[in-house]
Amino acid sequence: MIELRGVTKAWPGGAGVQALDLTVPEGTCCALIGPSGCGKTTTLRLVNRLVEPDAGSIRIAGQDALAQDPVQLRRGIGYVIQEGGLFPHRRVGANVAVVPALLGWDAARTRARVEEVLALVGLDPAVYRDRWPHQLSGGERQRVGVARALAADPPVLLLDEPFGAVDPLRRAQLQEEVLALLKRLRKTVLLVTHDVQEAVRLGDSVALMRAGRLVQHAPPAAMLARPADGFAADFLGADRALTRLGLFRISDAARDAATVPGEALPEATTLRDALSAMLERGVRALPVTEGGSLSLEALLASR
Amino acid sequence: MRWTWRNLDSIGAALGEHVLLVGAALLLAAAVALPLGVLAARRPVLRAAAMGGSAVLYSVPTLALFALLVPLLGLGFRAALLALASYAMPVLLRAVVTGLEGVAPAVRDAADGMGLTARQKLWQVELPLALPSMLAGLRVAVATLVSAATVAAYIGGGGLGVLILTGLDQGHTEKILVGATLVCALALAADVALRRMQRA
Numbered sequence: 001m002i003e004l005r006g007v008t009k010a011w012p013g014g015a016g017v018q019a020l021d022l023t024v025p026e027g028t029c030c031a032l033i034g035p036s037g038c039g040k041t042t043t044l045r046l047v048n049r050l051v052e053p054d055a056g057s058i059r060i061a062g063q064d065a066l067a068q069d070p071v072q073l074r075r076g077i078g079y080v081i082q083e084g085g086l087f088p089h090r091r092v093g094a095n096v097a098v099v100p101a102l103l104g105w106d107a108a109r110t111r112a113r114v115e116e117v118l119a120l121v122g123l124d125p126a127v128y129r130d131r132w133p134h135q136l137s138g139g140e141r142q143r144v145g146v147a148r149a150l151a152a153d154p155p156v157l158l159l160d161e162p163f164g165a166v167d168p169l170r171r172a173q174l175q176e177e178v179l180a181l182l183k184r185l186r187k188t189v190l191l192v193t194h195d196v197q198e199a200v201r202l203g204d205s206v207a208l209m210r211a212g213r214l215v216q217h218a219p220p221a222a223m224l225a226r227p228a229d230g231f232a233a234d235f236l237g238a239d240r241a242l243t244r245l246g247l248f249r250i251s252d253a254a255r256d257a258a259t260v261p262g263e264a265l266p267e268a269t270t271l272r273d274a275l276s277a278m279l280e281r282g283v284r285a286l287p288v289t290e291g292g293s294l295s296l297e298a299l300l301a302s303r
Numbered sequence: 304m305r306w307t308w309r310n311l312d313s314i315g316a317a318l319g320e321h322v323l324l325v326g327a328a329l330l331l332a333a334a335v336a337l338p339l340g341v342l343a344a345r346r347p348v349l350r351a352a353a354m355g356g357s358a359v360l361y362s363v364p365t366l367a368l369f370a371l372l373v374p375l376l377g378l379g380f381r382a383a384l385l386a387l388a389s390y391a392m393p394v395l396l397r398a399v400v401t402g403l404e405g406v407a408p409a410v411r412d413a414a415d416g417m418g419l420t421a422r423q424k425l426w427q428v429e430l431p432l433a434l435p436s437m438l439a440g441l442r443v444a445v446a447t448l449v450s451a452a453t454v455a456a457y458i459g460g461g462g463l464g465v466l467i468l469t470g471l472d473q474g475h476t477e478k479i480l481v482g483a484t485l486v487c488a489l490a491l492a493a494d495v496a497l498r499r500m501q502r503a
């Protein structure tokens with residue numbers, strides 16, 4: 001669990017973060033979004049004290065983070081940044097072993113853990129452990145970055161646009177995969193992204209910031225349904241209702257028993273894609289692979 | 304060649320002196336440049352002063368520097384050593400600062416974020432990554448010192464310069480050639496050795 005209370009940080013040039021209250025419950029992911037320069041990165045770096053707050057309190061797993069030694073604190077928090085930040089003079093295995101080495105683990109335990117986390121992020125240890133960072137693709141580098149952050153098994157992870165530099169085609173899948181992994185490991189995650197679609201797909205909650213202040217913090221579907229103000233509505237986009245439909249699947253909607261003609265869609269299809277199929281086919285009902293059909297009325301009612 | 308065969312021991316001594324002069328000057332210069340460079344890379348004001356000062360120092364002609372230092376340090380090995388060290392120091396300082404500044408901000412940020420202390424970050428991340436730049440600077444410094452040390456003979460610093468200087472004085476061509484050849488050979492050998500290190 002991460003708890004920020006009244007956290008304030010002023011930069012000499014202005015902006016920063018003002019009186020921020022934010023709680024990320026244990027085992028959940030909070031996606032921080034907002035326009036560039038609104039203070040997302042500052043907020044993230046306040047949590048591991050790469051930035052020291054002027055005021056406020058920060059608790060991690062119930063412990064006062066500001067009372068701890070910052071260096072020790074950081075060894076217990078996973079940190080992944082956009083450019084990866086892998087050490088170019090160390091092989092993949094040594095990069096992943098950085099925090100275990102700082103914590104004084106013995107060689108055998110470190111080696112076993114390096115293999116374990118590389119496998120977790122989908123990299124075969126036998127292939128990747130002895131490679132150099134410059135021999136990896138952008139996506140592979142970021143996977144190593146995640147493995148490195150997971151190495152000492154920290155309960156909390158901070159991700160700052162972790163896949164922003166990965167090409168857009170692979171990014172969605174990589175994000176999805178990594179967040180599913182973090183969820184499975186029951187990590188508490190604070191994720192910075194500037195992409196609304198990514199935030200609502202990956203966050204259990206979404207925190208929207210503007211000029212150093214928290215505008216709204218809510219589950220994705222709730223935020224998309226009820227933006228707090230005009231700024232939030234604008235930021236979420238004119239298509240926010242469609243974005244929201246993308247969060248639900250046919251299996252979430254009421255099903256008609258009636259069979260209708262046409263190509264059937266599996267019930268894992270999002271309601272957004274189902275609506276798109278209705279528009280494309282000019283029909284008010286679609287057959288569902290698993291049986292029955294989805295009507296336009298049922299789709300609208302499930303909002 | 305008769306002179307050479309008869310004077311092998313004094314030639315050897317001159318060569319030894321030359322190597323000692325260069326080696327000691329390098330050590331002295333590095334002992335100043337490394338800590339100063341590490342500090343300067345972190346402090347913009349100190350950096351500007353150090354880089355500006357070292358540019359001025361390096362642009363002073365060798366002989367002029369020696370001449371300027373004589374009133375302060377007198378003549379002899381120690382004076383030559385200090386003059387040479389102050390000649391190599393700016394080169395090494397620049398190399399250290401440039402090397403440290405070349406470390407990607409994301410790499411520093413990751414090091415901090417994972418909980419390396421400032422000292423661990425310096426020794427485990429920043430200095431290893433600055434090494435190529437520092438070795439390149441070392442190559443330049445060694446090449447400069449091997450030739451500059453020849454001039455040390457003018458202020459009684461010893462070394463191969465003595466052979467050349469006295470050779471010129473006595474019109475002794477063989478002596479001049481031996482001295483000059485050994486200086487060239489030393490410079491080349493040092494360069495080859497350092498290039499090997501750079502590649503490794």
Ligand SMILES: Nc1ncnc2c1ncn2[C@@H]1O[C@H](COP(=O)(O)OP(=O)(O)O)[C@@H](O)[C@H]1O
Pocket residue numbers: 011012013014015016034035036037038039040041042043
């Ligand atoms: N180290 C710093 N020193 C001074 N100003 C900073 C520093 N870091 C960030 N800022 C300023 O704080 C504001 C918020 O920055 P940041 O948190 O990086 O925004 P975001 O990640 O949302 O794009 C920006 O206006 C930026 O210029």
Ligand SMILES: [Mg+2]
Pocket residue numbers: 040041042192
């Ligand atoms: Mg940012």
